[in-house]
Amino acid sequence: MADTPPPISTMPSPARCLIGALIAAAIAFGAYSLMNAIALSFASKPIHSTNITVVNITIAVRTLVVGIMALATGVTSLASLGLFGLGIQTLLGSLFGKSSDPSS
Template sequence: MSEPNATQQTDSQTQAQITPLRCVTGSVISGGLAFAAYSLMIAIATTFANKPIHSDNPIVLNIASAVRTLVVGMTALASGVFGIVAVGLLALGIQLLFQQFAKRQS
């Protein structure tokens, strides 16, 4: 019965400290992933544009168009999410840096 209390105490003790360096490092990693996802999206879209669908069946054309749109859309979504995370982490790091300077001056 005393185990839940012990796990709650260890969870609160093992939380990492948020520092501007960790925020900037996370921002750089997330920005790199955003750039990689963007590059992948451009490569996929270029490949799809260079290889048209050769069919006369309208159902095949509709399904192929939907699949191509979904693939490009998912990579665009990934690049957008990672980009927003990178900007947010960078802003958090700057905010923490200003708070540290304000604390030192007071």
């Protein structure tokens, strides 16, 4: 006897979308705070070297670290906005009785 998986809902509920948006917004705020702390830490500690190669590599690494945190902030912010929009769309669809299920 093979176990059949439970049926998967095609559209998420508005509550799940809005909770996901809140979680993504919290992660985005944490990433932004971490990026800000890293940037301030880098700015307060100058590079102590006269070797131009060391200075260039240090600048590149600092830029990459702050850039990766900015990317994480942006991606999670956009995910939060998208989930919020999907929650509003599904809420309005359920209020007005319109199904956005493509199979119907």
